[in-house]
Amino acid sequence: MSANPSDLEVSRQRNIELVAENFDLKSEVANFRKEQKSSVEKQERKNTEFENRLAKVDQGSEVVDEQPQVKTEESAVDTKEMPSVSQNVKEAKLEESAVDVTPSGFSAPNNANTKSTEDEERINEEKRQQVCIY
Incomplete structure (x- = not known):
């Protein structure tokens, strides 16, 4: 082909x-x-x-x-004693979720305990600052 x-x-x-x-x-x-x-x-x-x-x-x-300590003019704070942010968040959530059960059966936020805890923390912080100043 x-x-x-x-x-x-x-x-x-x-x-x-x-x-x-x-x-x-x-x-x-x-x-x-x-x-x-x-x-x-x-x-x-x-x-x-x-x-x-x-x-x-x-x-x-x-x-x-x-650095073991962080010093400022107002106070000296030991960083090892400072709580982490995640701990603060967990504590805040626990405080928000705290409730009292009243005799009527209704639950209400426990603001009294939260405020007294905040006051105690503020007083403790003031005491720490006074100790660090002297």
């Missing part, structure tokens, strides 16, 4: 088109890889920057943790 000259020419033309398309696709793939590499490098730089910033923050918190 011999190929018809017109069929041979059509096949050659199609081959040229496919080679050109293949070249374009390879070029496009190369551009995508270049963009991806650039994006990865950018993300790695950002990651390094954030790691450095985190290390600085960690170093700063270690310095704060190593």
Whole structure:
């Protein structure tokens, strides 16, 4: 079987088109890889920057943790004796949820105990400040 000259020419033309398309696709793939590499490098730089910033923050918190006392003009407070914020939040929630059951069966917030606790804390703080001043 011999190929018809017109069929041979059509096949050659199609081959040229496919080679050109293949070249374009390879070029496009190369551009995508270049963009991806650039994006990865950018993300790695950002990651390094954030790691450095985190290390600085960690170093700063270690310095704060190593200081046994925080002194101000008004008072000196031992940081080991200070309750954490989470403890204060839990205590505040407990105080808010405290209720008295009255003889009628209704419950009402226990504001009297909360206020006396606040007064006691204020008085204790004033005493601590007086002791630290002298």
